[in-house]
Amino acid sequence: MKIYKLFILGISILVLVIAVLSLYASQIVTTVAELNLKKTFPSSIVSIGKCRIHPGRALIFSDVEIKREALYVLHIKEVNITFDILSLFKGSVREIQLDRAQMAIDLRRSHPEEVKKLLNAGSSGLFRIQEIALSEIKINLRTRDIELDGVISLKASLPEKRVHHIDAAINNLKVRGVSLEGGLIEGSLSGEGAEFSVKKIAYNKAIMTGISGTVRFNDPILSLDSLSASIFNGDIGGTAEVSLAGTNNFAVDLNCRNLDLISFVEDFNLTKKVEMTGKLKGELFLNGTRSGITDVRGEFSTDVPGGVLIIKDTRFLENIAKGAEQPLDIIVENFKNYRYDIGTINVGLNKNDLDLNIHLDGQSGKRAFNVILHDILPIKGEQHE
Numbered sequence: 347m348k349i350y351k352l353f354i355l356g357i358s359i360l361v362l363v364i365a366v367l368s369l370y371a372s373q374i375v376t377t378v379a380e381l382n383l384k385k386t387f388p389s390s391i392v393s394i395g396k397c398r399i400h401p402g403r404a405l406i407f408s409d410v411e412i413k414r415e416a417l418y419v420l421h422i423k424e425v426n427i428t429f430d431i432l433s434l435f436k437g438s439v440r441e442i443q444l445d446r447a448q449m450a451i452d453l454r455r456s457h458p459e460e461v462k463k464l465l466n467a468g469s470s471g472l473f474r475i476q477e478i479a480l481s482e483i484k485i486n487l488r489t490r491d492i493e494l495d496g497v498i499s500l501k502a503s504l505p506e507k508r509v510h511h512i513d514a515a516i517n518n519l520k521v522r523g524v525s526l527e528g529g530l531i532e533g534s535l536s537g538e539g540a541e542f543s544v545k546k547i548a549y550n551k552a553i554m555t556g557i558s559g560t561v562r563f564n565d566p567i568l569s570l571d572s573l574s575a576s577i578f579n580g581d582i583g584g585t586a587e588v589s590l591a592g593t594n595n596f597a598v599d600l601n602c603r604n605l606d607l608i609s610f611v612e613d614f615n616l617t618k619k620v621e622m623t624g625k626l627k628g629e630l631f632l633n634g635t636r637s638g639i640t641d642v643r644g645e646f647s648t649d650v651p652g653g654v655l656i657i658k659d660t661r662f663l664e665n666i667a668k669g670a671e672q673p674l675d676i677i678v679e680n681f682k683n684y685r686y687d688i689g690t691i692n693v694g695l696n697k698n699d700l701d702l703n704i705h706l707d708g709q710s711g712k713r714a715f716n717v718i719l720h721d722i723l724p725i726k727g728e729q730h731e
């Protein structure tokens with residue numbers, strides 16, 4: 347009889363514990379989640395508005411906010427963690443979905459070494475995440491080299507490092523003097539790839555419009571294929587590859603047609619030094635890292651019927667005369683109103699400057715000279731920490 351009473355007492359205590367845990371389960375789960383977020387985002391203020399539990403299926407957190415003064419504010423309307431008992435025993439959750447988040451991040455005053463400490467990557471929680479889904483995530487990012495405003499939705503497999511679908515709009519993006527407006531991308535980054543378009547890309551006064559193509563991701567390489575765009579009143583097409591690992595090496599291969607030399611001279615502020623008409627076609631190759639461009643190679647030729655060249659820069663004409671060992675007045679006359687029929691331009695790097703090696707041929711003879719363009723491209727070594 348005594349054993350029976352102890353058994354009843356034990357069952358009663360167990361039922362009471364389960365009832366209490368059920369009553370306070372949301373608070374317990376919320377507290378644990380907040381502690382984990384504080385470990386992941388050191389020195390941050392973390393709050394979770396509400397937690398709903400669907401036993402054996404999902405945890406839903408509402409109004410999640412992670413804030414660190416003067417650095418970042420992350421507000422997520424809803425976080426949905428989907429799991430099952432089997433996946434928990436394997437140490438993983440099926441999917442985490444972030445819905446309607448706003449992320450404002452300002453790292454302009456932060457040193458790169460400090461930025462690395464903002465996120466404790468080692469605090470990834472008790473479980474591995476299989477899938478992640480982002481829905482309407484608004485991003486406002488500011489660093490020393492990057493400004494970004496956009497909205498992104500995507501679904502990805504973390505173990506496979508594979509993006510199943512992406513739908514993103516980049517309102518504005520600025521990276522080391524290059525600005526982008528009106529970027530759109532939609533589709534799968536694997537297989538046939540996602541289609542993308544950009545309204546405008548500008549660097550100095552040079553403006554590229556109507557950019558479109560296909561983007562694919564095969565870890566760690568991001569590839570851009572079937573690129574097409576308009577620049578200098580002409581057309582370009584080609585491919586590009588960027589490594590998202592290490593130093594972020596990139597390579598760009600472009601084919602160009604009908605590039606207007608008048609537009610080129612105007613966009614690069616050369617009108618006080620030179621006037622040139624004509625159309626160009628050819629190829630341009632760029633290589634570099636996240637620190638800047640390390641190699642530029644290009645071969646261009648002029649289209650029929652050629653054009654006109656007038657060099658107005660006196661110092662430049664003096665250098666040509668000295669190199670050709672000819673009187674200055676003869677050189678001035680040669681480039682006063684020179685009409686060429688055919689021409690070639692070889693492009694390369696001269697230390698940190700762009701070197702144009704120009705050869706022209708017309709009825710009044712041949713002309714050969716070099717033009718050095720300073721501070722035209724973000725050359726490696728110019729990046730400031």
